[in-house]
Amino acid sequence: xxxxxxTGAPEPVFTQPWHAQVFALTVHLNEAGQxxxxxxxxxxxxxxxRHGLARELDGGDxxxxxxxETLEELLADLGQADPAEVDRLHxxxxxxxxxxxxxxxxxxxx
Amino acid sequence: MAHDHHDHDHPHSLLPxxxxxxxKALETVLTDRGLIDPAALDEIIDTYQNRxxxxxxxxxxxxxxxxPAFRDRLLADATAVVADLGFFGRQxxxxxxxxxxxxxxxxxVCTLCSCYPWPLLGIPPAWYKSDAYRARAVREPxxxxxxxxxxxxxxxxxxxxxxxxxxxxxVIPMRPEGTEGMSVEQLAELVTRDSMVGTGLPKAPE
Numbered sequence: 001x002x003x004x005x006x007t008g009a010p011e012p013v014f015t016q017p018w019h020a021q022v023f024a025l026t027v028h029l030n031e032a033g034q035x036x037x038x039x040x041x042x043x044x045x046x047x048x049x050r051h052g053l054a055r056e057l058d059g060g061d062x063x064x065x066x067x068x069e070t071l072e073e074l075l076a077d078l079g080q081a082d083p084a085e086v087d088r089l090h091x092x093x094x095x096x097x098x099x100x101x102x103x104x105x106x107x108x109x110x
Numbered sequence: 111m112a113h114d115h116h117d118h119d120h121p122h123s124l125l126p127x128x129x130x131x132x133x134k135a136l137e138t139v140l141t142d143r144g145l146i147d148p149a150a151l152d153e154i155i156d157t158y159q160n161r162x163x164x165x166x167x168x169x170x171x172x173x174x175x176x177x178p179a180f181r182d183r184l185l186a187d188a189t190a191v192v193a194d195l196g197f198f199g200r201q202x203x204x205x206x207x208x209x210x211x212x213x214x215x216x217x218x219v220c221t222l223c224s225c226y227p228w229p230l231l232g233i234p235p236a237w238y239k240s241d242a243y244r245a246r247a248v249r250e251p252x253x254x255x256x257x258x259x260x261x262x263x264x265x266x267x268x269x270x271x272x273x274x275x276x277x278x279x280x281v282i283p284m285r286p287e288g289t290e291g292m293s294v295e296q297l298a299e300l301v302t303r304d305s306m307v308g309t310g311l312p313k314a315p316e
Contacts, residue, residue, distance in 0.1 A: 023155075108138065
């Protein structure tokens with residue numbers, strides 16, 4: 001199988017900065033009492049199962065894509081992050097990156 | 111795509127990948143609502159990236175190899191032992207230690223998602239989170255072990271433990287031959303992450 005199961009080479013804990021960010025965000029919200037961990041794993045399991053129907057997940061980027069989708073849905077259901085508001089800020093961040101000169105810190109203009 | 115070029119004259123900042131922007135958007139919404147503390151996020155990342163990992167589990171296993179009273183306590187109530195050692199972990203899970211022997215080899219999986227004893231082993235590797243491992247570990251554990259280069263005598267039974275949000279497992283591998291007289295610290299060097307998941311064996315002493 002081609003899942004890179006053979007071990008030996010050191011692997012980074014998180015291969016992308018956003019993997020670390022979304023992981024930390026979820027753990028932080030759990031520790032702050034926004035949701036119980038078993039509720040998180042139940043939802044996450046359902047997302048993984050749904051994503052795994054279309055293709056075999058390799059546990060890398062696709063794993064954190066499922067994680068992010070789960071967190072967005074959970075926060076929307078909890079009324080803590082309205083999807084329309086998240087979409088608006090997503091666009092605002094994209095615009096901030098595209099209009100900030102290279103090398104300058106990117107800040108949200110609003 | 112105008113934003114994909116890789117020269118050194120970006121007229122604007124390099125656009126992060128789409129999911130990274132979605133995470134930033136979520137963070138902004140939650141920060142605005144006062145629900146998150148950015149310093150706490152950095153602390154969590156630092157903890158998981160730098161401070162917890164398989165070394166914690168290896169220290170526990172090496173001590174179990176050398177201290178029968180500790181091993182018995184670990185097998186009876188690993189949650190309490192892990193708490194006593196002060197290892198980080200606030201997701202409220204119970205930890206269960208399972209011991210390998212010539213008769214039984216234990217292997218751990220999470221068939222539904224990726225539950226894993228974070229305080230002892232850190233963040234699971236990609237293969238642990240892959241569909242392939244999650245599906246095959248239960249169905250054909252010996253074939254999975256073979257993929258990892260582990261072959262066991264036919265007389266050794268393979269027992270598969272399916273983790274949940276509530277229960278995480280730590281495999282205590284068998285102490286390698288030829289390690290008599292080694293210190294706990296030297297023994298801990300032999301304990302690999304995979305040997306504590308059951309997909310590997312400890313290193314042999316040099």
